Amino acid sequence: AAGTRGAMTLYLWHVPAIAVAAYALHLGRFDAVDPHQHWFWALMAARAAVFAVVMFALFLLFVPLEHRPLPWWDADLTIDGPRAEAAGILVCVAGVAILALSGRGLDDPNGWWDVACFLAAALGARAFAGGARAS
Numbered sequence: 001a002a003g004t005r006g007a008m009t010l011y012l013w014h015v016p017a018i019a020v021a022a023y024a025l026h027l028g029r030f031d032a033v034d035p036h037q038h039w040f041w042a043l044m045a046a047r048a049a050v051f052a053v054v055m056f057a058l059f060l061l062f063v064p065l066e067h068r069p070l071p072w073w074d075a076d077l078t079i080d081g082p083r084a085e086a087a088g089i090l091v092c093v094a095g096v097a098i099l100a101l102s103g104r105g106l107d108d109p110n111g112w113w114d115v116a117c118f119l120a121a122a123l124g125a126r127a128f129a130g131g132a133r134a135s
Contacts, residue, residue: 017058021047024050087128093117098114
């Protein structure tokens, strides 16, 4: 558990860190675009080093947020009966909406409907569970 404490932070932020590193080197005219160019591997090593610094900074910034519960969302709840069934169905609807979004993307206008459906279903599920007793 200690070794994976920041795994989600690494997963979520590694691509933006790569983009920042590549763009920062591009601004300095240190592009590594062709394996046959002069100093290609040195430029790739520089990109890796810049990426490591950016990723480390993002890691330090976001890991504390990864483990901080949101009291309005993460409270332990006890729910049963029709409200529990409705919340469960809405969680499934939210999952299907995200799956549909991953297929369509936001370039498709229907992708934005998927986002709206996901948000409505997730918030609706939480609303059904909101009046539950804390366990």
